[in-house]
Amino acid sequence: MHFNEGGTWALLYLASEWIIRLVMVIVVPVRRSPDAAKGWLLLAFFLPWPALVLYILIGRPSYPSWRIERVLQLPGLLRGALARTAPFSLPVAGSSVVVETRELVEKLGRFPALSGNQVELLPDYDKSINALIADIDRAEKHVHLLYFIFSDDRIGQKVMEALARAVTRGVTCRVLIDAVGSRPWGRNVIAQLTASGVSAHVVLPIKLRWHPARVDLRNHRKIAVIDGRVGYTGSQNIVASDFKPGIVNRELVARTQGPVTTQLQAVFAADWFLETQETLLIEDITPEQVSAGPVQAQVLPSGPDYPGSEIESLIVTLIYGAYKRVVMTTPYFIPDASLLKALETAALRGVDVHIVVSRVADHRLVNLAQRSYYDELLDAGVKIHLFGEGLLHAKSFTFDGGIGIVGSSNVDIRSFILNSEVSLIVYDQETTARLYAEQESCFASSELLDLSVWRVRPAVVKLCENLARLISPLL
Template identity: 40%
Template sequence: MPDSAVLAWMLFAAHVSLQLVFVVRALLRPHREPASRFAWVLVIVLAPVVGVLAYILFGEVDLGRKPIERLRAALKALPPAPDVAGASAEAMIPERCVPLFRVGYSVNHFVPVAGNRAVLLPDSAATIAAMVADIDAARQSVHVLFYIWLADGSGLKVMEALKRAAARGVVCRAMADDLGSRALIRSAHWRDMAASGVRLAAALPVGNPLLRLFKGRIDMRNHRKIVVIDNAITYCGSQNCADAAFAVKARFAPWVDVMARFEGPVVRQNQYLFASNWMAQTDEDLAPLFAEPLPAPVSGFVAQVIGSGAGVRYSAMPETFVALMNAARRELVITTPYYVPDEPIQAALCASARRGVATTIVFPRRNDSWIVAAASRSYYRDLLEAGVEIREYVGGLLHAKTLTLDGEVTLIGSANIDRRSFELNAENNILLHDEAFTRVVRARQQVFLKAATPVTKAQVDACSPGRQLWNNAIAMLGPVL
């Protein structure tokens, strides 16, 4: 046999062997739906070179050995999570809602705690103004963590407030995601904060992008939005540290967010999330923060922090959403900018409507991600046939992540109903039981509903076959994460 033919057969054998190696890896991946494994096998077999490369880059949900070790060491150094915010108030929750908080407990081991109060901020500008006022009034410590932090009007106001606080002796720690806030972290503004005494850290540093690929997925990010002041006040919601005009994606503006200001024991649980992230990136021990006495008990609602991410099981947020959807008896209203659900979530949402629950979900009409927009619309027909009301917000990019249940339970935070949020991002949310605050959140949802147009089955049926084919094809990529 000629040498060229031998070489060709050797290359073919090596090629097939490489494919088989990655097919086996895809089949052996833990914590994956069969659809995800099947999708990766198809990609690897049908597009061998591109498929293998894609699998190397995106096929496995792996933050990297060292980051995971540092996070686990930080969690081990902190006090036990059930103890940081006081005694469990499970007995104060209606019996039918108890399982919801038990699902939350299974994520971080935070118990539901009573004595919390909250204010829903009117809009993005008011949120920044409230944060700045609280930072200016801080006496001991200020902690901030954002996925995206821009050097725009809002971002600079928070920076200046931190610098003022540090100048008067308040311990200020600021963290931003190294990818989402890369422009700020590499700017003079970041250096100025450091020079002013603000302690800084980049969450999940990218480093050399080429080398980073061999250490873990570069697109696993810290998507949390946390502000904690004096161990007594916290903010939770969807807003990054930026103007509603959101300069980096201005053509989709305004970005419409929901943010709430909390006081009470639940603050310590958000502090715990911040501390674990901070200690995973720095050598500073924040455990002494949790030795401070809790505030005197006051009347207030029961709440619990749910923080998903690489340090907890991958199914944390999907299970939380499914539990909430299954618990609905009268009304379920959801706002989310990104909807690429797994099968249990889609089934739970449809089942909610089929059993007579008034089920409504609101998306933005124009999405900053064309991939997510196409994938989301592939699910419309099944939702509408089940009786789910779908509306598309037309007043900007609705970025608010809210869920209200039967007028008494609220989930608010940073998590989207999509696979990236479930499996790749670190998120923070607060689950609470309170009719008064839920009524306020529901009223805000109603504002969004009034500014949204209903999607009808006739509109979906009128969609061209080409568009339907495109949407469904993009949705097939959902499991390929």
């Protein structure tokens, strides 16, 4: 055989492509959703070698062995939080939707529902940052921050200056920032924080090595805890609202007081241990909690460190249990088959279902993919609102006026399976009413899609949307 002949090399290349296709058929469907498997196999069929390279880089939703070993120690770390909040734990009894939801969330995320909380919703971008800085300036013992994006722009500088002031008062400050989310600013932020005496670390740093970990498994959480008494979580990062040129973000943050803040503290402590191997005992970083208000609340952490798609399981269950109204706001909407069916079924049985997404697109391919779902949802009776005043980055859900969710999780496969996320679930009529009022304000700034008008968009646009949908499980 003469290997310098073009025909021989072409034959070998063709054979290699078919070997890749056959191997992917065997490997890809293992422990993977049908939608994700379909996306990978389509990519492998048309582009075998690029699919193989991409699969090696991001095809397996798992962490390296050293991290998995640390994850196994998390239940022990969380026991302190459970003991600390035991007096506020709510009994599991009865068959109401709220009681069943509390039990489900506890099984998914290990934290029970707690009484005695106060939850304040902060939809104003600057006021939310100013409230956080004011709480940092009041800190006496500990300040803990965990953010996907932490920049060194004017917003980041204000927060870093507050942390530096806290350190000079003898307050211990710890900060975690995601390596990819904060990549443009991470080196400067870590250097400035370290120089001022803050203990700061990058989460999931990207390192080139044999058998690399997936670079797209990110910590997307947004958590701040001050003295173990005040907590923040939601969609807002430590960055200016207009950090993307031509786009202004609209966010939503929940400020908590009471025992549920201990659960946010525990999530931070778990992530701190995973990155640094330093154990922060809840007893040392959280005071004895007292009742701060009438709200029942619960924290649900989710991601590859947990056994299943926790937040998606909760959302799908609540949609099926809804009898009056379901509203969700999200910047990215790429549902899998189970969520899509739940939304369509709820609308068909008379539930008033609203989805608020942004007209503005900061990720073109994701936007095209999510648009491909609008037709069938509208046809089922789901109301879709296109938010027109900037990028609606807030992630919120209300169900029948009694259950509300605020957190970091988008409604897409990445947030459901790949990213580490955190959600605050509240069981309170008044708080949920305030959350729904915020969602209604988004309705007022949105265009309600009409099915007949939507269907007359250009054929080439429909084609692009459908092509993007084919790979949407990979986005």
